[in-house]
Amino acid sequence: MGVEHLQIFLESPNLEGGAVSVDLLKIARNVTQRQQPHNTNRKIRPIGNKLKLIVDAENCLDRLYGGYFSDWACGGQWNRMVQFLSLLTQAIEPGSIELAVVFNGTIESCRMKEWVAEQANKRQKVASVLRHVNAKATPPPKVWWTPPTCLRSSLRMALRHLGITVMCTMDDHHQEVIAYCREYGFHGLLADDAEYAAFDPPRYFSSEHLKLTYKGSLETKEYMVKELTKTLKLSQEQICIMAALLGNFLLPETSLQDLYKQIGLANVSPQNCKEKEDIAKIETNIKRLAEYIQTLPLPSSMDELVVAVFKNLEDKRASRFRQSVQYYLNGTASGFLKYCAPTVTPKEKKNERNELHVNKKSEDNTFLSTTGFASETTEQERETLQNYKLATANAVMSSDILDSAKDAVKSNIDNGLQSNICLLNGITNGSTSSMVPSVLSMGQVNLLVSSSSSSTSSNHTSPKKSAKNTITKKSNLVTPAVSADVLRTASLRHQKGLMAPQILHVLSTQEVRLPCLMEDELNGEIPPIHDIYQPLRQKVYAVLFNLHHLRYLHSKKKDSGEMPENTPQPDIVIKEWKYSRNNPYQKPEIVKAEPLPWAVPTLQRLWFGPAMDDKRRRMRALLSCLNSDAPLILNTAYVPQHMLIMACVLRYIMSQDKAIMKPQN
Structure with a gap:
């Protein structure tokens, strides 16, 4: 079921x-x-x-x-x-x-x-x-x-x-x-x-x-959901009870096997639930379950409903059953308002503004606008939108149109790249080269990095070596504090689809899920893709949580005698849910953030700083995460600007392991 x-x-x-x-x-x-x-x-x-x-x-x-x-x-x-x-x-x-x-x-x-x-x-x-x-x-x-x-x-x-x-x-x-x-x-x-x-x-x-x-x-x-309720002779409230009794993430079907036997429901394998024979079984099961639900009280009398199903209010499944039924009731037309977030009173809003103002002053004396990233302007967005429409005006795109679109965005691509340090969502698996023409004409140049992405260590170690980061007993693990401005901006951009969801996940829960990808797990020559990009992810974590700033404050306290000399430097760890044969998503892997080899500003300064120096640091942080912080990388005589992302990705891959990309013989 x-x-x-x-x-x-x-x-x-x-x-x-x-x-x-x-x-x-x-x-x-x-x-x-x-x-x-x-x-x-x-x-x-x-x-x-x-x-x-x-x-x-x-x-x-x-x-x-x-x-x-x-x-x-x-x-x-x-x-x-x-x-x-x-x-x-x-x-x-x-x-x-x-x-x-x-x-x-x-x-x-x-x-x-x-x-x-x-x-x-x-x-x-x-x-x-x-x-x-x-x-x-x-x-x-x-x-x-x-x-x-x-x-x-x-x-x-x-x-x-x-x-x-x-x-x-x-x-x-x-x-x-x-x-x-x-x-x-x-x-x-x-x-x-x-x-x-x-x-x-x-x-x-x-x-x-x-x-x-x-x-x-x-x-x-x-x-036609009305036909469903009409055929099964159930009200919409009773359909919510049916959804709960069929089994879901709150109350799995494995916990209801005794009830299924009592009703006489046939077992259907989830792998073959679309075979004709199994569909017939499913139809029979649904109809029998509907007949059983007709005998039950409505959810308005929840205690009576629980007793009718489990015979006892103290049954260990009773609480989850209540939650499950209520979950579906909260999605109906009469119940959806119960799930909405509570409204904020004007007094609470004023207190929140005051708190944010205090946080701003304590972090930076300079006023920084947090309505958007400093690298974005309305003019830039309008111009890049026009370029995008030009490139996609016809159903068939010619290379001439794409070339003209790429030339048109050269003037503002530099600004667009600045926002990428907060939009790193993984390097695409073999698709970067085909994406670049389309994406460069889309204003906010997302690195085309997906959840599979990761990063390199500053000393260019191989993924196999860098994956062996262990947390020693002497580590000084700290729970990172995230600025209210940063978290608010990340939430707003997340909701509008302007930022990779993994960024908010990391900032709010220090946890990230890495899905399975199109790769051969039996190939022993090339390491898993998530391992290849793990050093990149580690650097991004350090930027997101201001690890360099934390260690700077730590060293100042040691110098001033506020803490013992033998106190280890603070470390930040992230939980990564990553598949491997030894750990098939049974527990998260603990990964340490690795700081960049230079004085990286705080994330608030990187995102919102409007000065020219902030712009340069944003670019340098992006290049450093990709192992591309080299003087010639920004020289258009060596790397054309519209090929910058591709060049950085290739440079990163080549810096990881010789087996990944070899020169042609």
Whole structure:
């Protein structure tokens, strides 16, 4: 069992009217016609005259990528992705559709088991892909599609610069998506997740079946949740009870096996839950469970419900069952406000402003604006947006257009690079060269580094050696304090999709998850990708937590006699969830931050400092993390400016291990 079976039942052809094919452009036209003003002389445009849809990007990464391009297996085909998104934008703008695309930016510790299972499934697909490529030397089939390493980062940038609203969730992905949908009056939700079926959104469309056709229609399927409740003879509150009893991250199905036997539910393997025989079993199970739920009290009398299910209020599963039922009730139209964050009173706001003012003064006497990074300006954003639109004006991009776009952004790319020190989200797995033309014309030049990324040590040691950092008993581990301004800015940029989610994860929890990637685990010659980039990550951690500043203060205290001479220097450690044969996501690896070999300013100065010296230090910090802090790297006679990122990435890789990249014989 599992809550995903509710979605499978909703999609089943045996549920008549459960999934209906629709054209979103036709629906949008109907919405526009219904909301047109009766007075045609009015010049004011009516509010809300578009079909507003919120898209859960995690459910349709392959669709946003542009469908099936065989290049996904070797790093990603980014020009084609941008072409598809441009065509999608051109289709929805005249069709009066407004999209808001939401990415999962949460760390959700309570769903750790789900994430580990997802990574295990991904590893199986990667192994199948590599076996297929080695045996047949042809592109792998679509059934093994795996998102390229930097897909989420690339999508956030491309969608934002195409004028589509982009967001990242902070705390609970599903609850925040449905709350945003209801609070801002969206007409529907594009996703494929059983938890949304339990929430009963205004309208529920399939993201998996989303298709932009040559005839100009935007087709998908609409899931009729009302038909589900009608067929099962359950209210929406009872559907929430069903979702809880099917098993989820709060109350797993393994804890409910005795109940399943009592009801007479058949066991269905999660690996084969889409086989015809298993779908029939799932349908039978759902119907039997619905009959059982009809005999139970409603959630309004929670104690009676718990007693009816577990026969005892003291059952160890009772608390989790309550939480599970309430979780789904909080996503419904009548309950979503219960999950919203409490409002801040004017008095609390004033106290917060005073506290931030004190923090600012204590850290820096100079006024620093924290509304955005010092390297960003409105003029720059407008200019780079025009360059981007020029580069993507036609469906087919010629090399001439790309060259002209690259030349046009040379004047402001230097400023864009300054913000990259806070946007390091990993080096792409074999796709950097194909991404550079598209990304350099997108204003904020994200390093194209994905969660797989990491970094080098200052002494250019090999990854195998640097991975052996151990925490000795004499280490002086400190819990880093993060400036309120930095944390607030990181949160705002995280929510708007302007920053890699891992940055906020590290700043707020000192923890980061590194997913499985497209790599051969049996290859003994090349180290794992996460190990290759671990030195880079260690340097980024040191920059984020001001390790150089902490050690400077520590040395001053020792010199002044405030602490004993034998006190070790402060160290900062980060928990990295990284897969290995010896540690398959069972526990996090403890990684020490490694300072850069020069006096790095605080993160607040790097982000917000407007002076020319701050600009140079931002650039130097970026280059240092990539082992590229060399005088000639910024000399355009040696490295053309539009090739700077690629040159730094190649330099970093070559500095790690000779086996990774060898000169051609």
